[in-house]
Amino acid sequence: MILANQKQKKGQVMVLDILILFIIVIFIISIEEKNITNYSINIKNKNQEINTITQELIVDRIISDCNYLATSNQKTNVCYANNIAIKNLDNLDNNICYLAINSTKYYALEKQINQIYKRGVVYNNRFAIIEVGFCE
Amino acid sequence: MNKCGIIFTIDGALALIFISTLILISNNSNSWSQLNEYQANKMIGDVLITSQILEINNIYEIESNYKSLFGEKPGYIKLNNDIKKMGNANPLKSKLISQRITYINISNKEIYIEIGVYV
Numbered sequence: 018m019i020l021a022n023q024k025q026k027k028g029q030v031m032v033l034d035i036l037i038l039f040i041i042v043i044f045i046i047s048i049e050e051k052n053i054t055n056y057s058i059n060i061k062n063k064n065q066e067i068n069t070i071t072q073e074l075i076v077d078r079i080i081s082d083c084n085y086l087a088t089s090n091q092k093t094n095v096c097y098a099n100n101i102a103i104k105n106l107d108n109l110d111n112n113i114c115y116l117a118i119n120s121t122k123y124y125a126l127e128k129q130i131n132q133i134y135k136r137g138v139v140y141n142n143r144f145a146i147i148e149v150g151f152c153e
Numbered sequence: 154m155n156k157c158g159i160i161f162t163i164d165g166a167l168a169l170i171f172i173s174t175l176i177l178i179s180n181n182s183n184s185w186s187q188l189n190e191y192q193a194n195k196m197i198g199d200v201l202i203t204s205q206i207l208e209i210n211n212i213y214e215i216e217s218n219y220k221s222l223f224g225e226k227p228g229y230i231k232l233n234n235d236i237k238k239m240g241n242a243n244p245l246k247s248k249l250i251s252q253r254i255t256y257i258n259i260s261n262k263e264i265y266i267e268i269g270v271y272v
Contacts, residue, residue, distance in 0.1 A: 038163075041167060042167075045167065045170050045171060049170070066188055069188060070188070070191070073191070073192065073195065077195070097206070098202065099199060099202045099203055099206065100206055135196075135222060136195070136196065136199050136222075137196060137199030137200055137203050137218060137221070137222050138199070138203065139203050139206045139207060142207070143207070144203050144207060144209075144214075144218045144221075146221055146222065
């Protein structure tokens, strides 16, 4: 009788143990699933972020490099960032499909623009907003 | 004894999974806000450098340039001893990004410009 009782108790403990283990495993799997989903979203965001930074750097180069739109002092030959003129538009990156200064379009391809970057420049001795649009 | 070993192994594996979960949770990045800060920094630099090139010494002109780049984003402009605040920002919710420039203009006068933006 006592032996049967002990066996029954042991069985109950085992069932309880397995049940708790099962609950913990389900709990961890659900957290992990959430994390993996978040992780994949993060990777997507990171790629988008790298793309944005690359495009920002391209725009930066356009307005600060004399091989693109930046102008240089003819006497000193120093290239001035943010002081631009419309020139060398053929040198623009292939992904650029739109360029406007104070809403006047200087370069526009018939493609869908994904992202437009705004920067402040000096154009014709006045403050102006340059907009550079990128297409995929 | 062997069964005990198996249980400990399962326990250990569960502990490792739990710890890795916590690490993954704590590793959530906030890089998007850093990107906004980077973009704000670039645009502040634009307002400052263009103000220097054009030798702007009128705070309202700088304000107009600020607004054409940042829209209604809260911030401030300091030009020598003058200060102009734009919008109302909650310092607890937003971060202040600022840059300053000092140059000597054509009249040999020192010009100090500081621009701050809440992002």
